[in-house]
Amino acid sequence: MSAAARPQAQEQSAAKRFTRIISDNRVGLLIMITVLFVTIGSLKPMFYSTDFVIAPMLTNIAIFTVIGLAQMMALSVGQMNLAVGGMASAGALATGIVLQRFDAPLVVGIIAGVIAGSLLGALCGLLIARAGVNAFVVTFAMNFALLGLVPTVYSWASPDAAISVDTPGLAELGRQTLDQVCIGAMCGPKGVPVLLLISIVAMILIGALYSRMRVGREILLTGSNDQAALLSGIPVARRLITVHMISGALAALAGIMLGASTGSFTPAIGQDFMLQSFLGPILGGTLLTGGAVSVLGTMLGITLTVVIRQGLLIFQVGVEWLNILLGLILLIALSSDRIRTVVGQRNALRQTLAKPQPPGPGAPPSDAAAAQMESTR
């Protein structure tokens, strides 16, 4: 299901490995995406049009993956960030103001927006970790506050409550595809938006954080069992703040990407982010209880929802059916997850009963402990 359970897999036979692969969320998602993609495409060949369908779809995937990663950060410690939408709009606002008022170069604007998001996230983290207030309430109230604050600042900043800037590079970043970007005679593939590169960089960084860096391991252990983490000397409070800071930064980045892709920064940015942000990680196999994440799964989960959305659009089915479908998929995915856990536990029980000897004193190491051992190896 995630990177955490890898060591045991090596000892398993080929058949078992096969069932493992089949029961992996990500493989299931990949199969569903492929089937949908081929089915929709063979019914409506329009679906394969690079300019009108593939490129917008990949842009959506790029933006929603980043917002999914923002939620995944909070989920990895067993908490939630209900303010992803608010933080995204605040980040886009900060970028818009810096670009418009100070004529700053694009990079400075983006960095300002991301810093604004991470500060908001850090504020949430501080309240959660130091004041001990429930993460749900803190991020919920933060979303409320931003929902009020951001439109007000927009109406101060510009008369029509939206900021449109023509900073050099913004349109290229937001709306060009790779075939328009050439280094010498080499041009990129057609239909791949530049924004996707940002999203891939974000995925690699977050993936490296969780699988290669000490901080990421400490975050996972905190999410898995915070008492145990505290007793083994991990600064749990500081890790909670780190998590919410990165979550805020990613949310802001997604808001800026959306602003760049539409060409203007408006208070409407981030309004439909919350459901998407939960769908990606949950479909991808990130546990709600914390302690396990899947970066690739988050991307695949988002891809599935975007393909469904695009498919409904191309069949000219109303958008209301998208909501009904997404809700049903969420329920079915989680129920099947539950069934899988129950079946897995039953099988494990049967195996331990069949074995003559238990594996020595003490309980078997949990997933997080196994992950910890792996990282120290």
Added chain:
Amino acid sequence: MKTALSRFLHSQNASLLGVIVAGAVLLTIQSSGTFLSSNSVQTFFQFLAIPIVIGLAQMATLAVGQLNLAVGAIGGFSACFAAVLMADAGLPAWLGGLVAIVVGLLAGLLNGVLVVLTRINGFIVTLATMTILTGAQYALVGTRTIPASAWPELASIGSARPLGIPLIFWFAIIIAGLLAYFYRNALPARHMLASGGNELAATLTGISNGRSLITAHALSGLLCGVAAFLALASLPGANKSVGGDWMLSSFAAPIIGGVALTGGGVAVLGTVFAATIIRLVDSARAAFQLDPSWVNFVIGAVVLGTVALERVRATRRTPKSGRKATPPDAPPTAAVRAVVQGGTP
């Protein structure tokens, strides 16, 4: 213990009441008396009825340590479903009102059954049902608005003003009173509070946590249905936007009113008072001609302030027990956990 608790509740309610009085006085002075005119008072209470009921709907789930993101979606869907039946199928108005309430109850029941059967976090289950019901509501009515003239009997309830105060506000108050009585005296309510307070202890006492969760979600859905009924009675028509802004305010009222998110406690009077405060903020916003988004900002700040303040108060009262770390898995807990897992498969 009980007197300390009731004293605390009393003090919280007293301070909420103080805020209400101060706000009302401030608004009266600002409007040089027109705030207290019968017209303005009627409008004030007319738009207070639904916030109270949806705040109580959220409180019902918070009491068992769950939450209901689908408050607005259930309300909006029930209202639109009943409206379509009355306008298109010629259902009598009284039956339409009943349908709205029953649909709400069924949706809540579905939430509860899903939470218990799948053992998925209630947040996610209600997020999913919220998405589904919002989509279904839009699929039902689309872009049209069904005018209230299709249900004149219900609309006459909405415009009735016994004793100079809207009838729907009296409804809301009666519902709050019934709930307060229910939580104090009825056995299922005490079971819900026990489950919310300590799941393990409740199980060992012989209370079914699953049943408590289902009851709580069903009660929440029922109240959403009642809110849908009130919306049908008081709004000029039903369309896709009914219930759209209920979810956020439904959380604000119980949280400001002193309901713990961890479950185990309710504050009916506090929720009613807090809903009144939010209504006052909205009135003030209108009086000072500020942008509507300011209300959200103020509510967000107040929610955060309330929770942080309460936390500070709690840690000051018990300086030591708050920070003490319990050993992660002491033997008795492990034994108890085994019992629980054996008890509720």
